Amino acid sequence: MLRIGLRMLRFRKGGFAATFIALFFGAALVMACGGLLETGVRTEVAPQRLAEAQLIVTGDQTYQLPKRDPNDEEEDTESATLAERVRLDRSLIDTVRAVPGVARAIGDASFPIALLHDGKPVGAQPVGHPWASAELAPYRIVAGTPPARPGEVVLEAPAQVGDRVDVLVRGAPEHLTVTGIAAPAHPIGQPAAFFSDADVQRLAARVDAIGVLAAPGTDLGALRDRLGEALRGTPATILTGTDRGLAEFPEALRSSEGLIALAAVIGGFSIMVAMFVVASTLGLSIQHRYRELALLRAIGTTPRQLRRMVLGEALAVSIVATGLACVPGVLLGGWLFDRLAGLGVVPGVVEFHQGFVPIIVGIGSGLLTALVAGYVAARKAGAARPTEALADAEIQRRWVSPVRIVGAALCFGGGIALAIVTMTVFEGPIAASTAGPSVMLWAVGLAMIAPGLTRLMIAVLRWPVRAVTGLAGHLAVLNARARTARLAAAVTPIMLATGIATANLYLQTTQSHAAEAAFTQSLRADAVLSSTTGGGLAPGLADRVRALPGVAGASEFVTSTGFVARPHDDTVGEDGWPLQGISADGVTASSAVEVTAGRLTDLRGDTVALPAGALGRGVGDTITLKLGDGAVLDVRVVALFTGTPGFEKMLLPVELLAAHTTLGLPTQILVAAAPGAQLAEALAGLVAGVPGVAVADRATLTAAYAEQQDIQASVNYLMVGMIMAYTAISVVNTLVMATARRRREFGLQRLTGSTRGQVLRMMSVEAVLVAAIGIVLGTLVSTTTLVPFSLVVSGTPVPHGPLWIYLAVVGTAGLLTMVATVLPTWFTTRTRPAEAAVSA
Numbered sequence: 001m002l003r004i005g006l007r008m009l010r011f012r013k014g015g016f017a018a019t020f021i022a023l024f025f026g027a028a029l030v031m032a033c034g035g036l037l038e039t040g041v042r043t044e045v046a047p048q049r050l051a052e053a054q055l056i057v058t059g060d061q062t063y064q065l066p067k068r069d070p071n072d073e074e075e076d077t078e079s080a081t082l083a084e085r086v087r088l089d090r091s092l093i094d095t096v097r098a099v100p101g102v103a104r105a106i107g108d109a110s111f112p113i114a115l116l117h118d119g120k121p122v123g124a125q126p127v128g129h130p131w132a133s134a135e136l137a138p139y140r141i142v143a144g145t146p147p148a149r150p151g152e153v154v155l156e157a158p159a160q161v162g163d164r165v166d167v168l169v170r171g172a173p174e175h176l177t178v179t180g181i182a183a184p185a186h187p188i189g190q191p192a193a194f195f196s197d198a199d200v201q202r203l204a205a206r207v208d209a210i211g212v213l214a215a216p217g218t219d220l221g222a223l224r225d226r227l228g229e230a231l232r233g234t235p236a237t238i239l240t241g242t243d244r245g246l247a248e249f250p251e252a253l254r255s256s257e258g259l260i261a262l263a264a265v266i267g268g269f270s271i272m273v274a275m276f277v278v279a280s281t282l283g284l285s286i287q288h289r290y291r292e293l294a295l296l297r298a299i300g301t302t303p304r305q306l307r308r309m310v311l312g313e314a315l316a317v318s319i320v321a322t323g324l325a326c327v328p329g330v331l332l333g334g335w336l337f338d339r340l341a342g343l344g345v346v347p348g349v350v351e352f353h354q355g356f357v358p359i360i361v362g363i364g365s366g367l368l369t370a371l372v373a374g375y376v377a378a379r380k381a382g383a384a385r386p387t388e389a390l391a392d393a394e395i396q397r398r399w400v401s402p403v404r405i406v407g408a409a410l411c412f413g414g415g416i417a418l419a420i421v422t423m424t425v426f427e428g429p430i431a432a433s434t435a436g437p438s439v440m441l442w443a444v445g446l447a448m449i450a451p452g453l454t455r456l457m458i459a460v461l462r463w464p465v466r467a468v469t470g471l472a473g474h475l476a477v478l479n480a481r482a483r484t485a486r487l488a489a490a491v492t493p494i495m496l497a498t499g500i501a502t503a504n505l506y507l508q509t510t511q512s513h514a515a516e517a518a519f520t521q522s523l524r525a526d527a528v529l530s531s532t533t534g535g536g537l538a539p540g541l542a543d544r545v546r547a548l549p550g551v552a553g554a555s556e557f558v559t560s561t562g563f564v565a566r567p568h569d570d571t572v573g574e575d576g577w578p579l580q581g582i583s584a585d586g587v588t589a590s591s592a593v594e595v596t597a598g599r600l601t602d603l604r605g606d607t608v609a610l611p612a613g614a615l616g617r618g619v620g621d622t623i624t625l626k627l628g629d630g631a632v633l634d635v636r637v638v639a640l641f642t643g644t645p646g647f648e649k650m651l652l653p654v655e656l657l658a659a660h661t662t663l664g665l666p667t668q669i670l671v672a673a674a675p676g677a678q679l680a681e682a683l684a685g686l687v688a689g690v691p692g693v694a695v696a697d698r699a700t701l702t703a704a705y706a707e708q709q710d711i712q713a714s715v716n717y718l719m720v721g722m723i724m725a726y727t728a729i730s731v732v733n734t735l736v737m738a739t740a741r742r743r744r745e746f747g748l749q750r751l752t753g754s755t756r757g758q759v760l761r762m763m764s765v766e767a768v769l770v771a772a773i774g775i776v777l778g779t780l781v782s783t784t785t786l787v788p789f790s791l792v793v794s795g796t797p798v799p800h801g802p803l804w805i806y807l808a809v810v811g812t813a814g815l816l817t818m819v820a821t822v823l824p825t826w827f828t829t830r831t832r833p834a835e836a837a838v839s840a
Contacts, residue, residue, distance in 0.1 A: 034358025059086025498778025536665025
C-alpha cells in the first residue's frame, strides 16, 4: 500500500505540496527556536581581556531561593541570577596565590570612565583597569612606560605619551598624565585605560575577578578542585574554558534566562501552530481524495491497508520536508539571534550555537506532527464505505462526531479555566502567561465545531450577500451551504491567523500602556538630571540642585533587583523584587507614592518602605534582603505605601542601594519645582559646569521609559511576526489547494452555461464569505484572551491600543484570502470546460 501511495504522489501533487510546505516551514521555525534555546543554555562568551588566564575566580552570580521549610531536604529550590556584578574582597587574591599549582594570581577591577574635551565626553568611552591585569589579555606597551604613580594612565592609540587628559571617573573629573600607549594582542570589543594600583584601590575597593596562571605541568582539573576548597564559604566561583568570558560579561547570564524562556515559549507555540496547520492541511487533502479512497475500498482494500497507505504518504512527505528544512532552519536561527542582539535582548558577545540537538528536535517534531495528523486523517479514510464509491463523495455532509464534541468541550473548559485563573490569581503583566495557551485552546475548540459555526454564519449572511452581489452571491451561498465541511477547513487557518495576531499584538500594547501608566503615576518630578556616560552622578550634586532657587525637592534615584531572604517570600520567584533607591531629603516632593503608614523621610540607613500588605510586615518590623550584588542585609520597615498591582516595588535609601549596584552611584536626580517656578534655566546653568550630566523634562523622562518598553515590545512583535508569517503561509497554502481542486466543478459549471467571469465573481464572493467567517471567529478567539487580561491589567474589558492594528490584521487576512482564492481560480479556469469536467 505504501508503494501505491508513493506512486499516487505524481497525480496528487497539489495536496502533497501543501502538506510539504506546512511541514517545511514549521520544522524550520522549530529548529530556529531550538538554536536560540541552545544558545541560552550554553551561554558561551569568548574571553577577551582575560583570555590568557587558564582559570578565573569571580563572583557567583547565581542565588538559590530560600526553601519554605529549611529542614525539608526534598523540597526543590529555584535559582535566580543576581542583577548586579558580584565583586570579591582583595584579600582573596592572596588566598588564590597560596594554592599549590598557582604560578600567578592577578586581580582585575573595572570602572567606567569618559575622556573629556572642553568639559564634554568625546569618543568611545573606555573602561578603567589596573595595569597588572593587562598581562591577562595580553596588552603590551608600544610606547612609554606603565603607570607607576597616582595620576598616571596608559591609553590605547591615538593618544600620545606625555598628553595631559581630563577623565571623568565616578562622576568627577580628574587630570591625568598619559605615560604609555598599549595595544592588545588580539581584537577586544571595548577600549581599556590602565591606572596605577594606588588609583585603582581608591576608585574600586573590590575586584571583579582574579585571573589564575597555572604553574607548568599543573593539572587544571585538580587545580580547580584545590581552589574550590580554598574558597569554600566565599561568594566566589571558578570558571574555565568557554565559561571564562562570563567573568567579563556577567550580564550574559541574566540575558540567557530571558532567551531560554523566549525560545521555549515561541518554540512550543510554533509546534502547536504547526500541528494545527498540518492536521488541517492533511485533513483537507484527504477530503479531496475521499472519492478515490472510497473506490479503493470498493475493490477490496481493507481499512487497515488504507490507513497504512495514508500514514506512509504523510511520513514520506514529512521526511523530505523536515530534511530540507535543516539549512533554512539554521539560517533563520542565526538571523533571529542577530535581531535579538541588535535589540539588546542578549549581549553581542554571546556566541550563537545551533548544533545537532535543535535539528533533531525540529525533524522529530515535524515527523511527530505528520504522524499524529496522518493518523487522524487515516482513521477517517479507513471509515469510508465501499458503497460510497458509486456516488459522488466530493460533498461531505456529516461532520459531527463524539471526538469533535468531547474535544471542543475540553478546549472550551480549559479556556474558561484559564480566564478564571487570569482574573483571580494573577496581577499585572504576569497575567500574559496564560495568553498563548488560552488562544490555542479557544482556536482548537472552535475549529472542532467549525463546520457547524460556518453553517450558522452562512445562514446569517446569505440574505445580505445575495442582496448585494446578485447571481454571483446566490451561487456562492449555494456552494457554501453544500460544502460546509470543506469551507470550514478554509476558514480555520484564517481564524487562527486573526486570533493569534489580534490577541498577541493587543496584549503587548495593553501591557505597555499599563507599565507606562504605573511609571507616570508614581512620578512627580518636573525635571531629571541623568548621567550621559553611564558612569553615575557624583556625590554632592543633589545638594547643589536642592540649593537652586525654585526647587521644591530633589531626590537621587537608582534601581536594582533583589530578593527577600526572610521571611519566606514566594510572590516574585526568580524575577525578584524591583528595588528603587531614593533620597529621604526631597522624596515627598519628587515622588507621588501614597504612604499609608510611616514616613518616607525616615528612609535613612538600613531601612525599607514596602507596599501595603506585602510579606505581612508593618512599620517597625525587620526583613532580610539579598541585594543585587549578593550582599545580605537586615533592614527595618519605616513606611508602607499603596502599590500598583503587578508593578509592586520596594523603596530603599539611595545611599544604601547605590553602594550595592555595579556602578556604585545613583544614575538620576529627580527634581520637583516649587509652585510657579521655572527650573529650566537654572538647571541648564548648573549642568553646564558638570561634565557628563544632562537635564530633561518630565515628558522626556516618560518618553525614555516608553522607549525601553518599546524594546521589549519589538522583541514580542518579532516573535509574533515569525509565527504570523508561518500562519499566513498556511492560509494561502490551504486556500490555494482548496480552490485548485475544484477544477472539475468549475468545468461542469461552465458547461451548464456559466461564463468564466461569473465563476470568478462567484469565487470572489465565496472568498469574502470565508474571510468574514474566519475574521469573526478569530476576533472571538482573541476576545476570550484579551478581556480577562485587560480587566486584570487596566481594570477595563477593552484592551489598549490603536484601532489600526485590528484593521491591519483584518485587512491582511481579507487580502490573503482574496488573492489565494481568486488567483488559483483564474489559472484553473483557463482550461477548456470539457477538459476540466472530465478531469479527476
